[in-house]
Amino acid sequence: MSGVSAPPPHSAHTVAVLLDDALVTLNRAFGVLRRRNVPIEGLALHPSGTAGVSRLTFVLKADPLTADRVAQQLHKMIGVRSVMVLANDDSSTEAKR
Amino acid sequence: MSEMLSGAAILCRALVDAGVEVIFGYPGGAIMPFYHALPDHPRLRHILVRHEQAAAHAADGYARASGRVGVCVATSGPGATNLVTGLAAAYMDSSPVVAITGQVSRPMIGRDAFQETDIVGITLPITKQNYLVEDVTDLADIVAEAMAIAVDGRPGPVLIDVPKDVQNQKIEWRGAQASGAASHRDPRAGARGQSLTPGASPGSLEDGVRAAARLIAGAERPLLMVGHGVILSEAYAEVRTLAEKTGIPVITTLLGISAFPDGHPLHLGMPGMHGEVHVNRAIQNADVIVGIGLRFDDRVTGNTASFAPQARIVHIDLDRAEIGKNVPVAVGIVGDARDITRRLVAAVEPRRCERWVEHIRGFVRTRTESYRGDLSPEAILASIYEASHGDCTIVTDVGQHQMWVAKLYPYQRPNTHITSGGLGAMGFAVPAAMGVHLARPAGTVWAISGDGGFQMNMAEMATMVQEGLPVKMAVFNNGYLGMVRQWQQFFHEKRYSCTPIWSPDYVKLAEAYSIPGYRVKEASELADVVGRANAEPGPALVEFLIEQEANVYPMIPPGGSLSEPIEAEPAAAAGD
Structure with missing residues (x-):
């Protein structure tokens, strides 16, 4: 176990992922969350408007560092087009190819 | 012109078109059409x-x-699941592998058919990408894409699961699509080059390199830490130039070994859990660390909270997700190690670090380990070095011998040290060495294992004989699962639970496989026996009966600080 210090405050981050419309890609994306056991709230999958591309949206309850790591791990997946993280204070960062 | 081809034939053609020359595999029911073709x-x-x-x-x-894609083939079910450890090892160590598995026919999928497993689901977390081929018309493109993904950016394994009826299906063949699905993909994040600083959006590559150069210029106690990325991008000359231009001492991680010549005045050695005291103390005293192509894993850092407490870290890696993952960075630069290091060489001013290097020299401890008799790991490795004239590839397994080789073998040539670092898969050395031989048929390859790891995959001696693969095998036999026993000694009250391990007579075993086998008990036999084994035209096995309770020193306890190693006690080390 790594050194334990006071955990940074958890806050809500809305994560929007544009990814290939394939179950295996979706499964892989969920695997990123499952492996890190990151709590999520709300989960939606919709057509993005572009053929073959879906939009996956969920709310992450995590500290900003964890949210960023999740975004980076999603971002490097084959089949993920873009990842956008919106913090609850309205600032947003975009991890784009 | 078009012709009717089966999916199996298309699979073979696609592999040939991708430049594949060697495949490692094992036939079975669901992959039989492929083996027929x-x-x-x-x-x-x-x-x-x-x-x-x-x-x-x-x-x-x-x-x-x-540096090319390695291809393996297996049938469905147990064949596919048996690949899993190897794929996980390739994933952890960023190695480009494409695995092709047979699958039950499409109508049977999901019905718990004979030898059906969801290998795509099983391998999701340990592959860069994987495919279940549902339409034979996609097959050639999928193979081309998989081969490209495996080597693209940070390399890794890709799996293609091909149902038996897809292999049997015949279609009119017009050749693979010229473009292939792979080519329309955007370049990987890292390929573009970006710099990342905490709290800021990615800046330009040039900004990152300039910031790194400034940190180097202002540093009093800088270090270079180089990892596998330097080998993957063949940045040897660039790293060496950077070190020599700045006088910064170089640390090589386990997978970075041989990226920088051992014995170079600026080479310090391996850091981390079994790093030498002076290497870890250098890290703990450094004010700037430039990490190139490594991921600061826990075996390197120990407790990250106390890792390099004074250092500002520049992290150069192709995989953006690595930057800041394990240690906080002052400057993160995403890009190819060779490209970024070349830019950094151009950006830094020449300087020297003589006082710092002298300071580190003051940390060096004389090795105090002692071994019963004189058949020490040093002596054995020296004999292999001499017999092969320093010109061979060493493939190691996992455990004590792996650490001894990492610390003691004087690597001079790039990429001549191959080991399972991230996954730490015992049983790796013997089969991996067969692959190394096929990649470098003119060179000598030594597979060094312990008696535990060797017994995991020693059946591959039959493969060596049948396929004519002249791998030299060294077995460090101490009668224990030595590294686990060492942990039991240090952390579990010397309760050697289930670590004593019996071995067969390796000389007779080798003989049963029609392989010359040797046993070395005394150092005086080393030069002769290792020399003879090395000169064998075919495979050869040498068993070394080493001190049973020798330990790898120093050792940072798991989760401990690099500042607090367990060091050898001369009186206790000789087998109490």
């Missing part, structure tokens, strides 16, 4: 392993030694 493609040399795990490790070894 295989003899029509003599360019594909098939190596029949004795266990699919060996096929994956061999493909991994081939990939690491050649």
Whole structure:
């Protein structure tokens, strides 16, 4: 176990992922969350408007560092087009190819 | 012109088109159509392993030694699941491997058919990408894409699961699509080059390099830490130039070993859990660390909270997700190690670090380990170095011998040290060495294992004989699962639970496989026996009866600080 210090405050981050419309890609994306056991709230999958591309949206309850790591791990997946993280204070960062 | 081809034939052609020359595999029910088509493609040399795990490790070894994709093939069900350890090893160590598995026919999928497993689901977390081929018309493009993804950016394994009826399906063949699905993909994040600083959006590459150069210029106690990325991008000359231009001492991680010549005045050695005291103390005293192509894993850092407490870290890596993952960075630069290091060389001013190097020299401890008799790991490794004239590839397994080799073998040539670092898969060395031989047929390859790891995949001796693979095998036999025993000694009250391990007579075993086998008990026999084994035209096995309770020193306890190593006690080390 790594050194334990006071955990940074958890806050809500809305994560929007544009990814290939394939179950295996979706499964892989969920695997990123499952492996890190990151709590999520709300989960939606919709057509993005572009053929073959879906939009996956969920709310992450995590500290900003964890949210960023999740975004980076999603971002490097084959089949993920873009990842956008919106913090609850309205600032947003975009991890784009 | 078009012709009717089966999916199996298309698979073979696609592999040939991708430049594949060697595949490691094992036939079975669901992959039989592929094996039926295989003899029509003599360019594909098939190596029949004795266990699919060996096929994956061999493909991994081939990939690491050649820089090209290693290919392994297995049937559905147990064949596919046996690949899993090898794929996980390739994933952890960024090795480009493509695995092709047979699958039950499409109508049977999901019905718990004979030898059906969801190998795509099983391998999701340990592959860069994987495919279940549902339409034979996609097959050639999928193979081309998989081969590209495996080597693209940060390399890694890709799996293609091909149902038996797709292999049997015949279609009109017009050749693979010229573009291929792979080519329309955007470049990987890292390929573009970006710099990342905490709290800021990615800046330009040039900004990152300039910031790194400024940190180097202002540093009093700088270090270079180089990892596998330097080998993957062949940035040897660039790293050496950077070190020599700035006088900064160089640390090589386990997978970075041989990226920088051992014995170079600026080379310090390996850091981390079994790093030498002076290497870890250098890290703990450094004010700037430039990490190139490494991921600061826990075996390198120990407790990250106390890792390099005074250092500002520059982290250069192709995989953006690595930047800041394990240690906080002052400057993160995403890009190819060779490209970024070349830019950094141009950006830094020449300088020297003589006082700092002298300071580090003051940390060096004389090795105090002692071994019963004189058959020490040093002596054994020196004999292999001498017998091969320093010109061989060493493939190690996992455990004490792996650490001794990492610390003691004087690597001079780039990429001549191959080991399972991230996954730490015992049983890796013997099959991986077969792959290394096929990638470097003119060179000598030594597979060094302990008596535990060797017994995991020793059946591959039959593969070596059948396929003519002259791998030299060294077995460090101490009668224990030595590294676990060492942990039991240090952390579990010397309760040697289930670590004593019996071995067969390796000389007779080798003989049963028609392989010359030797046993070395005394150091005086080393030069002669190792020399003879090295000169054998075919495979050879040498068993070394080493001190039973020798330890690897120093050792940072797991989760401990690099500042607090366990060091050898001269009186206790000789087997109490």
